[in-house]
Amino acid sequence: MTRPQPDIHLTRHRSLALAPIRLACLLWPLLMAPGASAQAPPAYNCDGTPSHRQFDFWLGYWQVTDKPGTTVYGENRISKRDKGCVLLEEYASVQSFTGTSINYYNPADKLWHQHWVDNGTSIIHTAGGLKGESMVMEGTIYYLAQQRSAPFRARWTPLQDGRVQQFFEEQDGTGQWNTWFDGYYQRLDPPVSTDTSR
Secondary structure: OOOOOOOHHHHHHHHHHHHHHHHHHHHHHHHOOOOOOOOOOOOOOHHHOHHHHOOHHHOEEEEEEOOOOOOEEEEEEEEEEOOOOEEEEEEEEOOOOEEEEEEEEEOOOOEEEEEEEEOOOEEEEEEEEEEOOEEEEEEEEEEOOOOEEEEEEEEEEEOOOOOEEEEEEEEOOOOOEEEEEEEEEEEOOOOOOOOOOO
16 A cells, blocks of 8 residues: 655645744743833933932931930941942941941932831921921821820931931920930941942
8 A cells, every 4th residue: 555645745845834933932022021012211320310319418427416425325337239229238236236227319209218217216207308407307107006196206417526416306286396316326337339239
């Protein structure tokens, strides 16, 4: 019995019909890869933008004291993260009180923002900007244990002797502003350099 010969035209037709399927199988992993459908936008150069550097005077590793420098409250480290887009505050008092804040400039509203959280006392959200040589922000403080909030404002001022004054106020129920904290930052080492690796 003679073995039938394949139909050359039919074989070629089937090969052409399957070609798009084979191509799709080859391209599918590439099409599904992250960023394949759209080119990633270029990174914004925070550290090269003057507005993002307005708070640079706060960078460093500091001892925080009262005005005369006789009473030590604690130590605070302020460093740049995420290629200069964030200032990270890491505070530790001499009485085991700790807190952390992130600080950033938002080009959308042209304001600086601070979000502070500590180890169980309060959450503070403020926003503002430079007024003269001072960084001035206003917002609210929320007390975790009391479950209450109050208007809050903050001011950081570089002083001629190289220190930085940090002055916080809280508004009471009568509308009176009262001093919440008045601290003076004395450098313990040279300013912390920008960390662009994170």
